[in-house]
Amino acid sequence: MKKRTALLTSALVAALLSAPAAAQLSVEKQIEFRKAAYQFMSWNMGKIKEQAIDQAVPFNADQMRAAATAIAAAANSGMGALYSPDSAMDMADNTRLKPEFFEQPEKAREVGMNFAREANKLQQVAASGDQAALASQFGAVGQACKACHDDFRGD
Ligand code: HEC
Numbered sequence: 001m002k003k004r005t006a007l008l009t010s011a012l013v014a015a016l017l018s019a020p021a022a023a024q025l026s027v028e029k030q031i032e033f034r035k036a037a038y039q040f041m042s043w044n045m046g047k048i049k050e051q052a053i054d055q056a057v058p059f060n061a062d063q064m065r066a067a068a069t070a071i072a073a074a075a076n077s078g079m080g081a082l083y084s085p086d087s088a089m090d091m092a093d094n095t096r097l098k099p100e101f102f103e104q105p106e107k108a109r110e111v112g113m114n115f116a117r118e119a120n121k122l123q124q125v126a127a128s129g130d131q132a133a134l135a136s137q138f139g140a141v142g143q144a145c146k147a148c149h150d151d152f153r154g155d
Helices: 002-017 027-053 061-075 105-128 131-152
Strands: none
Touching: 027 061, 027 131, 061 105, 061 131, 105 131
16 A cells, blocks of 8 residues: 555656646546547457458458557557556456556556557558558557556456
8 A cells, every 4th residue: 555655646746747737537537538448449440350350341441541540549649647546446446457557667658658659550551551461460459459458457
């Protein structure tokens, strides 16, 4: 508990020191918005899977570009603001965020940055209209989603 308090304090200090931040959302809103963002990404990942992987739907480069752009936009939207230390499973309801996310900040940063990098690359690849390259990058993004879930999302 002492450790969490220290983390909370340093998060507060960091928040105070950082450039004009958006107003701090309530824990309930953070949880609501981050879940919505992941659902939105999941919907767009599903579209790419249908066309580039399963080929259940004819490939439409414009739709693929739109889906990849949506995922990259969510990834680049500053979702860190939706992760305050008191929004994890041990302190909040209706969430599966593990407290490990704050206990292993280096690891959390690494999976987050890796995800953003792969999402940006997805957007670039989708813009090229190359179906095989998109299928391959879809796999890389899926791995990046999973890496975070494996470490930081509870059952
Ligand atoms: C930085 C870590 C991280 C990354 C990257 C990540 N997720 Fe998640 N995801 C989470 C966490 C944590 C939760 C649980 C959120 C909660 O319950 O508050 C979650 C929840 C979800 C949910 C369930 C949302 C709900 O309504 O409960 C879906 C679906 C999901 N993620 C899909 C994805 C997809 C698809 C990707 C990649 C495109 C992705 N996630 C990338 C951490 C991550």
